[in-house]
Amino acid sequence: MKILIYLLLIFLWNSTYRCADEEGLIKCKRVAKNILGTWKGTQNTLNNSFNDTFILEITNASKCNFEGTSSYSSSSTSFKVKGEIDMYGWIEFKEIEYILDGGEYTNCTESQNICQKIRWQKGAFFEKAKYNDSEFSGSWKLEGINTTSYSWNGIVLKLSGKFNLKKS
Numbered sequence: 313m314k315i316l317i318y319l320l321l322i323f324l325w326n327s328t329y330r331c332a333d334e335e336g337l338i339k340c341k342r343v344a345k346n347i348l349g350t351w352k353g354t355q356n357t358l359n360n361s362f363n364d365t366f367i368l369e370i371t372n373a374s375k376c377n378f379e380g381t382s383s384y385s386s387s388s389t390s391f392k393v394k395g396e397i398d399m400y401g402w403i404e405f406k407e408i409e410y411i412l413d414g415g416e417y418t419n420c421t422e423s424q425n426i427c428q429k430i431r432w433q434k435g436a437f438f439e440k441a442k443y444n445d446s447e448f449s450g451s452w453k454l455e456g457i458n459t460t461s462y463s464w465n466g467i468v469l470k471l472s473g474k475f476n477l478k479k480s
Contacts, residue, residue, distance in 0.1 A: 338401045338443065344373035346445050347397070353477035355384075355452065362431045368393065368405075368477055382407055389414035389432040401443040403450070407436045428456035431471060438475060449476035 347370050356363040364387075370380040376397045383390040390412045395405025410418075420427035433454055441450030453472040 337399050338376075338397065340376040340397070340399075343397055343401075343443060344375060344378070347373050347378055347443070350480050351477040352480045353449075353475060355473060355475040357431075357471055357473040361429070362471070362473065364431070366475075378405070381411055384432075387414050387416055387432050388412060389416060391434060391436075395438075397443050402439075403441040403443050403448060404437070404439045406438070407434050409434055429471065436471075441475075445479070447476065447478040449474065451475070 349370060351368040351370065353366060353368075354363070355366050365385045367383050368380060369383075370378050370393075372379040376399070378395050378397075380393045381390055382393050389410065391407035392409045392411050393405050394408050395403060397403050414432060416432040417427060417430045420430060431454070433456070436452055436454040438452045439450055441448040451472065452475050453470060455470045
């Protein structure tokens with residue numbers, strides 16, 4: 313019985329050791345150098361109500377974190393972007409604030425429902441993108457605010473879609 317327990321412990325130790333193997337993990341120092349620069353691509357909503365080309369300019373990268381700007385061909389609005397890459401190479405980034413507010417969203421004079429459906433709001437969250445030195449793609453989402461006051465929880469509008477970027 314003791315031999316069986318020892319063999320089981322050895323097996324578990326060996327399998328845990330293999331799981332800790334760094335094969336397939338990214339090196340943040342290398343990625344921080346390679347992610348810098350201009351990334352061009354497209355972004356669209358799942359229902360195709362929005363489709364535009366955009367540029368992600370990554371200006372600063374340290375370890376597995378990065379910062380930059382995003383801008384679009386159909387708008388003068390641009391955003392400050394912050395993001396990170398995890399040890400497996402998955403990328404997430406968010407448009408956190410306006411650099412230049414083109415007014416498409418903030419000066420919208422239509423009904424609140426229409427304004428909430430405009431893409432040029434801060435807060436778009438890009439995710440599910442696997443890092444590659446030359447391109448990556450994933451999905452994005454942008455959650456609106458409550459648009460009705462007659463319900464206890466209101467209606468939250470949410471834009472979502474896909475994006476792809478290539479290093480230029």
